[in-house]
Amino acid sequence: MKEDAKTKLALNSYTKLMRGAESVTVRVGRKMSDAGLTISQFGVLEALLHKGPMCQRDVASKILKSTGNITLVIDNLEKQGLVRRERSLEDRRFCTVLLTEKGRALIEATFAEVEAAIAAEMGVLTDEEQETLGRICKKLGLREG
Template identity: 30%
Template sequence: MSETPPSLLGLTTYLLSKTGKAARSRLAARLADRDMRLWHMAVLSALVDFGPHVQRELASRLGIDRSDIVKIVDDLAVAGLIDRARDTGDRRRVTVTPTPAGRAALRELQAEALTVQETLLAPLTGSEQAQLAALLRRVHAHVHEGAEESKAGR
């Protein structure tokens, strides 16, 4: 028997929040088994998808506080998953690049994420899963376009 009030079950924002929290928790647990966190996966994903980044720009792209990105990058560097290089013209600039081991680790993390996704979406047919993904991408784009417009209006 569900303890959730029916009036909350009628709110899509509530369902998104609770489902997202459950998904995040399950994925975080799977990544923790590999001594990784969600931000580690996000940084590796950005570096593999978009190429090397200056550390400060990487923080901005992912919405990570600059002080937090230092710890995340340190963790990944110690694990041999990224390389860091100081800019010879500006010693404050550090460029971060994924290593082959980092690319391999990301593939493993993505496989873990897909396993979690398959478990969470098991009640849906393949077609419904594709439809859900398309709808969520559309809402995600709308939300992030609004955030960019808010930043531009400042």
């Protein structure tokens, strides 16, 4: 294959990848905003639900965002009474972030809806296509840089 055609193929599949991912993100994200949560807020609550309380640094790495960002996201969640900060006593640099009851109820309900939405989105693909997509995307994500 000529270099030119190779580049064309790459650009083409890149564009479809981005459009497809964006498309799914928007539609799934709607479930989160219906619950009054942004994507980041959802990510934080979901991490706390499934991994338990953790410090902000861990939250940040879990949802792939900067720690500066997390401070603000957690500020906003705290204002809504969905999470609570606890300054660690052993090492006072750390904050442990915990779900409140209200936060737990909200994320449990919302997570179920989001999960259903994801299943519906991916459901337009056959099982085999989903497996293939997963395998190919994993290759794309592996590289460091």
